[in-house]
């Protein structure tokens with residue numbers, strides 16, 4: 660891959676997406692546009708300059724992953740329905756007032772608020788994600804294993820999440836920051852930045868990890884989290900921000916040989932069933948008894 664892309668793609672896309680959001684944040688179309696544009700761009704780059712040619716998805720398999728991605732997106736939209744959000748919003752706003760939590764720096768420039776909201780929501784995600792990897796019943800209930808079950812990663816894998824996980828875990832960090840701390844519109848910018856970083860973190864591209872990797876997650880970090888080896892998988896819990904892993908001692912900078920939950924990748928149907936039936940060859944699921 661040309662050096663300009665290796666060093667410039669991640670910071671360049673972060674700046675472009677934040678700038679686009681700043682000018683168009685009142686349009687809900689900006690979110691769909693960014694998702695489609697980034698997936699097409701990163702997908703094309705992965706075919707042209709794959710970091711690991713053996714990981715390139717065959718067209719039929721890629722089509723199946725795109726289908727999963729679209730279903731995931733539609734499912735997320737269904738639960739972001741304004742009627743549901745309004746009920747939760749009112750309840751949490753009242754809680755915020757009662758607790759005196761109107762502490763959000765609304766006087767800051769909007770882009771700075773969006774970056775702050777990303778660091779706050781990723782702090783919450785860091786602990787939720789770490790709990791998913793520490794507890795057998797949380798791992799099963801949240802279906803986090805389904806996201807880990809895929810072996811050869813690409814940007815499209817950022818959208819391969821089980822509906823249960825979207826419902827119970829993934830939507831929580833942004834919602835808490837928006838509603839409990841009153842971050843308001845800034846959460847939209849944080850969310851777009853999160854999607855951009857999550858797509859890049861799963862991408863099969865040779866991206867630079869230095870300097871930008873002090874604060875933000877790069878694909879070298881996140882692919883390590885997807886390692887089939889459990890001790891490697893229990894590192895780098897931040898999907899967009901790596902700072903919290905550095906602070907809390909779970910950061911690891913190392914090459915990853917293979918991703919997934921075991922020697923073979925389960926079928927899509929068996930990945931969907933993982934909350935009730937863990938594949939027999941799973942190596943990365945937390946154990947019931949930590950002393951084992």
Ligand SMILES: [Zn+2]
Nearest residue numbers: 788792803884
């Ligand atoms: Zn994980």
